Amino acid sequence: MSSSPTNAAGPNLRHLARNAYGRLLLVDRHGQTHENVTPVRAHPLSAPDEGIAFVGTDGHELAWIDHIDQLPEDQRTLLREEFAGRELMPTVRQLISVSTFSTPSEWTVETDRGPTRFILKSEEDIRRLGEGRLLIASSHGLPFMVPDRFALDRASRRLLERFL
Template identity: 45%
Template sequence: MSEHTTSFAASFTLERNSFGKLVLTNALGERFEGVVPVRAFPIQSPEDGVSLVNLDGEEVGWVDALAEVAQPAQTLIREALATREFMPVILSIDAVTSFSTPCTWTVQTDRGKTEFVLRGDEDIRRIGKEHALLIADTHGIQYLVRDQFALNATSKKILDRFM
């Protein structure tokens, strides 16, 4: 953390300015406009370790546990994270056009039904210890499978052909 970093255990305020940007004021009265929250571990521990960085990319605040941040700051941080992060969670794999790549996948996500093109088997990566997968499409969108073994039988069968 830099010399300007503020922990949420210290006195601070977080608000939106008239342009909709987050403004952090630390215990010393220093104001940082355009602060952006960034999760340290977005998949394994999304509720823990959130850094607040200024426009220069310097950390000016740190949140150990998002649930412990008082309102309305917690809501402001969550809203900012939601607009920044776009990672649909795959709930089921309905079909693929081919078992060779590139191929089009039809999936159900937490945001609805969608299709994407898988360029190659290497675009499916194992992450963490909990059987999670990240699948990248040709546009760079990352899809998350929280637990490959919790998927339905059809989804597992399709996924096994690519692993």
């Protein structure tokens, strides 16, 4: 991906919306409209709200924003909806139970997409991303995000700490 044309959303991106077919439409700093734009996170795990490129159908970068907060609220919501539709990374809200405190073990969790169970093969499948964030890989390779392990309820934290 190329380097950013400029640093602020204003000069790069005038407007972001959906067209009649539900695809992203971007109006660039020159007033030119680009259809079927794809947003791409520069650092999807370590800094998901920082460094977002908007790429055209030809694969070239059309616009860049340093941080999602540079966009107006309605456009931030639209961008988050677009990422949610493409990225399947459930967020763990609560650990309900684990089958055993050794691995492999079956975990039952409540996520932002509902309850689910998965197998944790080993403790190495839990990655610390900093600032209390964790990425847990199931035995099938599906990643589960814990945005802040310290914000989990007490019972969930106790279960999780047995594996950290």
